[in-house]
Amino acid sequence: xxxxxxxxxxxxxxxxxxxxxxxxxxxxxxxxxxxxxxxxxxxxxxxxxxxxxxxxxxxxxxxxxxxxxxxxxxxxxxxxxxxxxxxxxxxxxxxxxxxxxxxxxx
Amino acid sequence: xxxxxxxxxxxxxxxxxxxxxxxxxxxxxxxxxxxxxxxxxxxxxxxxxxxxxxxxxxxxxxxxxxxxxxxxxxxxxxxxxxxxxxxxxxxxxxxxxxxxxxxxxx
DNA sequence: TCGCTTTACTTAGAGTGTCTAAGGAGAGCT
DNA sequence: AGCTCTCCTTAGACACTCTAAGTAAAGCGA
Numbered sequence: 001x002x003x004x005x006x007x008x009x010x011x012x013x014x015x016x017x018x019x020x021x022x023x024x025x026x027x028x029x030x031x032x033x034x035x036x037x038x039x040x041x042x043x044x045x046x047x048x049x050x051x052x053x054x055x056x057x058x059x060x061x062x063x064x065x066x067x068x069x070x071x072x073x074x075x076x077x078x079x080x081x082x083x084x085x086x087x088x089x090x091x092x093x094x095x096x097x098x099x100x101x102x103x104x105x106x
Numbered sequence: 107x108x109x110x111x112x113x114x115x116x117x118x119x120x121x122x123x124x125x126x127x128x129x130x131x132x133x134x135x136x137x138x139x140x141x142x143x144x145x146x147x148x149x150x151x152x153x154x155x156x157x158x159x160x161x162x163x164x165x166x167x168x169x170x171x172x173x174x175x176x177x178x179x180x181x182x183x184x185x186x187x188x189x190x191x192x193x194x195x196x197x198x199x200x201x202x203x204x205x206x207x208x209x210x211x212x
Numbered sequence: 213t214c215g216c217t218t219t220a221c222t223t224a225g226a227g228t229g230t231c232t233a234a235g236g237a238g239a240g241c242t
Numbered sequence: 243a244g245c246t247c248t249c250c251t252t253a254g255a256c257a258c259t260c261t262a263a264g265t266a267a268a269g270c271g272a
Contacts, residue, residue, distance in 0.1 A: 002113040004112075006110075006113055007110045007112055007228095011209075018212065019211075031208065036204075038200050038203075039201070039205075044253095049229080049230090068249095071238085071249080073250075096202055098144040102145075105122075113258075129220075130221070147259090149220090149221080150262080158258090172220085177220080
């Protein structure tokens with residue numbers, strides 16, 4: 001069962017971090033919540049994605065305490081990350097409309 | 107550069123074959139045409155995808171001559187393939203609206 | 213006739229990203 | 243003390259697309 005998420009996860013993470021810094025766990029919960037459980041991102045996908053994005057300079061992280069008094073790594077967008085977000089948003093736009101064109105064809 | 111196509115190619119192929127049997131080459135050309143060149147599927151992706159789908163019983167193939175007097179493998183949907191198409195169409199629908207929800211969030 | 217482009221298929225291997233699975237650790241509740 | 247929940251980490255399996263290279267026949271122009 002191939003996941004459609006492939007290549008889209010980074011876009012989603014960038015988008016969520018545009019509004020406010022968040023930790024990985026919260027990002028996962030948020031994705032599930034915003035999509036009414038339609039999308040569930042596994043930890044083994046999410047955390048490596050965050051590391052990748054940090055390595056590429058899209059995110060910056062710092063350890064902080066959560067509201068629940070737990071330590072967590074908070075990620076925030078860098079300027080490069082913001083550019084990347086816009087780029088990927090556009091990429092998604094053209095891709096999804098392309099798919100729509102084919103699905104509407106016939 | 108991760109491709110967004112990941113996991114969607116089979117849906118597109120199923121959809122195109124719903125209307126009429128086609129050969130691999132034509133499918134590739136058609137995808138490009140319908141999407142105004144937004145989507146280009148490489149042969150190294152398309153043909154293996156066709157083999158996969160045939161192996162799974164979604165497609166059936168037979169060699170035929172094209173209009174240009176060339177031999178080509180024509181694929182057609184099986185009943186199982188038709189079911190699969192509807193399933194994947196639905197999967198794509200919920201996925202893309204889920205992504206849209208997140209992109210609209212904030 | 214020769215060479216080039218186009219049509220059409222095949223397949224090995226690299227690359228990349230998601231998932232499964234397992235583990236650790238601290239906070240708070242009963 | 244035990245349990246659940248939060249939160250992170252990482253190894254390895256798996257799946258798919260892509261790059262790249264090859265084959266081969268048809269048709270066209272010089």
